[in-house]
Amino acid sequence: MKTDLAIGIVGGGIGGLTAALALLRRGFDVSVYEQASVLQEVGAGLQISPNGVRVLCALGLEQALMDICFEPQGKEIRLWSTGQTWKLFDLGAESVARYGFPYITVHRNDLHQLLYRTIETLAPGTVHLDHRFTAVERNDSKVTLAFEGRESMTFDVVIGADGVHSKLREQLFGSGPARFTGIVAWRGVIPAERLPERLLKPVGVNWVGPGGHVIHYPIRRGELINFTSVIERQDWKTESWSTAGSNAEYHADYPGWNEDVHTYIEAIPQPFKWALIARPPMQEWVAGRVALLGDACHPSLPFLAQGAVMALEDAFILGRAFVEFDNVDAALAHYQAARIPRTTRAVNGATANTERFHNPALAEPAGAQAYIDAQWEPHQVVDRYEWLFRYDATSIPFSDSEVATVQA
Numbered sequence: 001m002k003t004d005l006a007i008g009i010v011g012g013g014i015g016g017l018t019a020a021l022a023l024l025r026r027g028f029d030v031s032v033y034e035q036a037s038v039l040q041e042v043g044a045g046l047q048i049s050p051n052g053v054r055v056l057c058a059l060g061l062e063q064a065l066m067d068i069c070f071e072p073q074g075k076e077i078r079l080w081s082t083g084q085t086w087k088l089f090d091l092g093a094e095s096v097a098r099y100g101f102p103y104i105t106v107h108r109n110d111l112h113q114l115l116y117r118t119i120e121t122l123a124p125g126t127v128h129l130d131h132r133f134t135a136v137e138r139n140d141s142k143v144t145l146a147f148e149g150r151e152s153m154t155f156d157v158v159i160g161a162d163g164v165h166s167k168l169r170e171q172l173f174g175s176g177p178a179r180f181t182g183i184v185a186w187r188g189v190i191p192a193e194r195l196p197e198r199l200l201k202p203v204g205v206n207w208v209g210p211g212g213h214v215i216h217y218p219i220r221r222g223e224l225i226n227f228t229s230v231i232e233r234q235d236w237k238t239e240s241w242s243t244a245g246s247n248a249e250y251h252a253d254y255p256g257w258n259e260d261v262h263t264y265i266e267a268i269p270q271p272f273k274w275a276l277i278a279r280p281p282m283q284e285w286v287a288g289r290v291a292l293l294g295d296a297c298h299p300s301l302p303f304l305a306q307g308a309v310m311a312l313e314d315a316f317i318l319g320r321a322f323v324e325f326d327n328v329d330a331a332l333a334h335y336q337a338a339r340i341p342r343t344t345r346a347v348n349g350a351t352a353n354t355e356r357f358h359n360p361a362l363a364e365p366a367g368a369q370a371y372i373d374a375q376w377e378p379h380q381v382v383d384r385y386e387w388l389f390r391y392d393a394t395s396i397p398f399s400d401s402e403v404a405t406v407q408a
């Protein structure tokens with residue numbers, strides 16, 4: 001396809017910026033419109049499994065990424081009450097040997113800034129901040145975007161990477177059903193020096209218990225610990241990420257949980273809480289010359305740690321589709337067909353982890369041992385993760401049969 005197409009991207013999150021970089025690297029003319037006036041992701045961590053690291057490396061970020069990340073040596077499961085620990089799998093060198101790339105953890109803002117700097121070095125002026133998209137108009141070959149208090153812009157193609165509350169999705173496909181899950185999430189970032197040495201193991205930890213779970217892992221070369229947890233609770237329904245809660249309220253949500261969990265909670269300088277809302281996967285992401293990407297089309301419960309990774313894969317596949325097909329319609333049709341089945345499986349896999357992580361069988365230590373042996377039995381773990389980690393967005397062939405399936 002000719003690279004003189006004008007491509008507009010709505011949303012400068014991790015998905016939108018990665019899509020911009022993937023398209024710029026292939027010589028396309030890209031403009032990103034982000035509503036925020038300062039590009040800054042809220043403070044929290046991200047796990048990037050090898051399938052996502054592969055994409056970032058293919059975009060030329062390998063060295064810079066390794067400078068900002070942490071490389072956990074493995075993952076562990078711990079029991080909510082006794083703190084008993086089971087190895088889930090090895091990472092570090094094992095991940096590189098198995099999948100060709102490491103499994104890393106990063107501070108969101110570090111990754112975001114890296115993408116932004118790389119884009120602005122490659123093509124200064126690509127990212128337009130303080131541009132809140134409000135409305136879209138389309139004809140057969142052009143798409144016009146309107147912004148609050150700004151001039152409208154017209155493009156040959158538009159990518160909607162405007163996140164879980166996507167305005168583009170709402171205008172082109174409707175807002176779709178959303179359901180409160182009855183689950184409240186907490187998050188915080190802990191400076192490592194606030195924790196005793198024994199709680200600074202170089203691993204990712206998943207505490208499981210009846211009605212809730214806790215995840216923590218080091219980020220930013222181990223200087224910080226990202227701490228997130230969820231609990232089933234019906235009384236908090238605000239989806240915003242930036243509602244402050246107190247350490248006391250946080251402790252009170254985890255009665256009877258192991259003292260290590262409470263030591264982490266106590267060390268969080270400022271905890272935040274929000275309600276988890278679930279939306280079913282969409283079966284269509286393309287409307288004419290507009291395509292959705294990332295959380296805009298496949299928002300997920302964060303229980304498989306794949307939301308941002310799926311957005312990275314979407315972005316790379318989109319970039320490839322624009323060079324491997326000779327017209328926009330074919331490129332977008334193949335992009336959507338390649339991505340819907342995989343992201344749907346990931347969204348469903350994350351939902352299925354709710355029952356696995358929160359199971360009543362975990363209540364008593366005796367029953368918990370048998371439950372964990374069964375659920376985290378090595379073959380089952382392979383089934384749950386290998387299809388994710390082995391996927392190669394940089395080379396997987398596009399298939400016409402996938403397009404036929406999506407169109408049927």
Ligand SMILES: Cc1cc2nc3c(=O)[nH]c(=O)nc-3n(C[C@H](O)[C@H](O)[C@H](O)COP(=O)(O)OP(=O)(O)OC[C@H]3O[C@@H](n4cnc5c(N)ncnc54)[C@H](O)[C@@H]3O)c2cc1C
Pocket residue numbers: 010011012013014015016033034035036045046047048131132133134161162163164165166167185187228293294295296302305306307308309310311
């Ligand atoms: C607690 C938690 C933990 C998670 N952990 C992981 C993990 O470990 N690994 C992982 O892979 N994923 C994880 N995720 C999921 C991940 O955060 C998301 O999937 C990812 O951020 C999606 O990126 P995105 O670019 O599609 O959307 P977003 O990050 O939401 O970005 C959307 C962007 O669009 C902008 N925008 C919105 N509306 C407009 C508008 N009208 N005009 C202009 N701009 C607009 C927003 O300001 C924002 O910058 C987690 C999520 C949560 C909640």
